[in-house]
Amino acid sequence: MADGAAGTKARCVSCREEIAIPEQYAHGDHIACGTCGTKHKVVRGDRVRLVMADVTPLRDALAQNQQTMNRIQAELAHARASFGIGANGLGIGVAFAVYQVGWKGEPLSMTLLWNAIGIALVTGLLLEAANWAFLAKRQAITRLSEELQESQEEARTLRQKIRDATRL
Numbered sequence: 001m002a003d004g005a006a007g008t009k010a011r012c013v014s015c016r017e018e019i020a021i022p023e024q025y026a027h028g029d030h031i032a033c034g035t036c037g038t039k040h041k042v043v044r045g046d047r048v049r050l051v052m053a054d055v056t057p058l059r060d061a062l063a064q065n066q067q068t069m070n071r072i073q074a075e076l077a078h079a080r081a082s083f084g085i086g087a088n089g090l091g092i093g094v095a096f097a098v099y100q101v102g103w104k105g106e107p108l109s110m111t112l113l114w115n116a117i118g119i120a121l122v123t124g125l126l127l128e129a130a131n132w133a134f135l136a137k138r139q140a141i142t143r144l145s146e147e148l149q150e151s152q153e154e155a156r157t158l159r160q161k162i163r164d165a166t167r168l
């Protein structure tokens, strides 16, 4: 890369602002970001790079990220478990309705007709509620899965930053 008299520029690891690195800064020298104050170490390889001087905040962030992931995984397991319970509940409801209408085999009467209408209404409402709950739970599972993926991505980036910084 062009190492002019004005020095080179590299991006802050934390806020991505450009930091000018004067020529007199050697490999391993510390330089702080003028925007956010994050301290870096200069890495002079085939091109000039900046790595974090202190990885403690990165390790803290990683630990917090791990906690977040544990929480999301627990929520996800809970959501999946209750999803199964909901499906079983619906099955039992349908079986009960079939039993009421089919197996009792009472002679046709107004009472039976009203009962059938009542059962149909209740079953319909239950199905509607179950459907809504299914959708809500499926959405929750999708959202949690996405959050988990984001956390995994973040952990990967943090580990990479720590590796970069400790290799020096």
Ligand SMILES: [Zn+2]
Residues within 6 Å of the ligand: 012, 013, 014, 015, 016, 017, 033, 034, 035, 036, 037, 038
């Ligand atoms: Zn910065």
